[in-house]
Amino acid sequence: MSAYDVVVVGSGPVGTAAARELADRAPDLRILVLEAGQVLGDVPGGHVKNIADPGAALAGLPAGAAPPPGATPARPGTALIGTPDMPNAAISTNVGGMGAHWTAACPRPGDDEVPGFLDPAVLDEALDRAEELLAVTTHAFDGAPLRDAVQQVLGEVFDQPERRPVGPMPVAVAASGDGSLHWTGPAVIAGDLWERGNVTLRAGTRATRIVTEGDRATGVEVVDVATGEREVVESRAVVVAADAFRTPQLLWVSGIRSAALGRYLNDQPQIMTASLLDDRYVTDEAPAKVSVSAASTPGGGAIIPLSGVSWVPYAAGRPFHGQVMQMDASPVKLDPGITVRPGQVVGLGWFCRKEVSAADRVWFDEDTPDEHGMPAIRVDYTLTDADQAAIAAAVEELRTAAKALGRPLGEPFVLPAGSSLHYQGTTRMGPADDGTSVCDPAGRVWGTANVFVGGNNVIPTATACNPTLTAVALAVITARALADLLEVSP
Known part of the structure; x- marks a missing residue:
């Protein structure tokens, strides 16, 4: 014993x-x-x-x-x-x-x-x-060439007095000098x-x-x-x-x-969508500033350092928070005729406050x-009327954000309960x-x-x-x- x-x-x-x-x-x-x-x-x-x-x-x-x-x-x-x-x-x-x-x-x-x-x-x-x-840290993606443009657009849409502003998501990720992530x-x-x-x-x-x-x-x-x-x-x-x-x-x-x-x-109910960033943000030169390679994403990580991770903070009068990140695999199927530059597809995920x-x-x-x-x-486990209203409001916000960033790729969709982890x-x-x-x-x-x-x-x-x-x-x-x-x- x-x-x-x-x-x-x-x-x-x-x-x-x-x-x-x-x-x-x-x-x-x-x-x-x-x-x-x-x-x-x-x-x-x-x-x-x-x-x-x-x-x-x-x-x-x-x-x-x-x-x-x-x-x-x-x-x-x-x-x-x-x-x-x-x-x-x-x-x-x-x-x-x-x-x-x-x-x-x-x-x-x-x-x-x-x-x-x-x-x-x-x-x-x-x-x-x-x-x-x-x-x-909030600096893991400081070198991401698309980050500032993404956060500027989101800030123009969501920033208000007395609220925490849009900015880089604090992440538990360390970036090495060669761009690899830990x-x-x-x-x-x-x-x-x-x-x-x-x-x-x-x-x-x-x-x-x-x-x-x-x-x-x-x-x-x-x-x-x-x-x-x-x-x-x-x-x-x-x-x-x-x-x-x-x-x-x-x-x-x-x-x-x-x-x-x-x-x-x-x-937390989770809603997702994706957007194809406007060409004015994604130029042939911008992605080239970061080397996109297996070394940048060991294990097939979902983030490569092009747009980083942006945060739309929660506020008491806005019952959700959002994170926007470049995705190596979009959950939305792209039309065959769409040409996508590296880092051009961003995923938007909103998490809703649920009534206790x-x-x-x-x-x-x-x-x-x-x-x-x-x-x-x-x-x-059930969703109340207030929960459903919050989800509906988040869907509208995601539509607005996706359109502001560029070309929305389909409608926002609610993930099955439990998806948030x-x-x-x-x-x-x-x-x-x-x-x-x-x-x-x-x-x-x-x-x-x-x-x-x-x-x-x-x-x-x-x-x-x-x-x-x-x-x-x-x-x-x-x-x-x-x-x-x-x-x-x-």
Whole structure:
């Protein structure tokens, strides 16, 4: 039987950030990070777009093992949950979680996206730390020759007084001098974490239950995925950061079942379109300023440095935010007669704020075990009239933006529910244990002394911006609170 100070369940951006912040603040803590999946490629938690051969991303699977059901070469380790109300809902079972696959967009939340009960100074400092851990920058695409033209047009359409202006999207992407890109995966967050003597990463190990005595966790029951061997890992505290579906699932099977557990599920409706940039922006000379080659997009990345990534920020009176980027493969089929210069097709993706409702939820069917013997995940999820109105407004905005940039390529289309991968709310935080939240502002689960949760699922507000930066910032707050707790606990 092994013993640790902290067991972290989940090796995604949030689990890794919590472990890193804990280890930095309290180097003597013995920390175990559990991951049910395997390493993709050679680097634990590396982004798959940094792998020159995408097929090599499956190299970490056990010999003879097949990819997870629903996995694709573009996202090895991921699988669809398979639920009618949210048909594109996906989970990622690999070291690094969905952080090995994400688009690396890291906008800060604004206006009413920010939880009003959090101390603004504390949150701002945690967001600063999250940007440091994720290596966020707005300069990765400074040399993109089409970026300024795209942002000028978008600014003319959308900028208004008292709103954050159109600008470069903050991204967790580093650009080298030769134009090649390195995408932040949890490996960047970890740094030398896995080389420290007191921190252990165990891949291929699934957490099946938090062991409790009264209101206190004493350990985690785990199973070795390859051998089926079970054991209990003793721990002074537990942090569960296993995504918006499996985090509440693990709490549920552990008998930690607050009224809000699994409820307030928030998936941002996503609308897409594409536009063929006007020839006045795309000249024969402009694309030539950047070498477009395999070296610029290792692993077949979706962004090449011609127009970069532009951001149309969320505002309280405008219930969506947008990102515009050059695409190496348009989702819209082009007419055979259209000649396209490199970088001329841009994709526009708008994410909508969705009303928060307790009726939108994840729940667990104890009569139907999943392939791991856990209660099967079910989802209840509907769009309200206000949600439909926001989607309709976003469609109109996309039409306007696509036309302003050049030639719209078809009509904007709404992606199936779950496509955003920005699932939130199922273990939401709150200021009081009043039945509408699962954890306190530090991430500690109500009614427990030492069980903490992290992830996008902790975010309690209706948001439109990409949630990873916010979730990592909240994990920083959690890690600091937990370090203080363990310092004074026996």
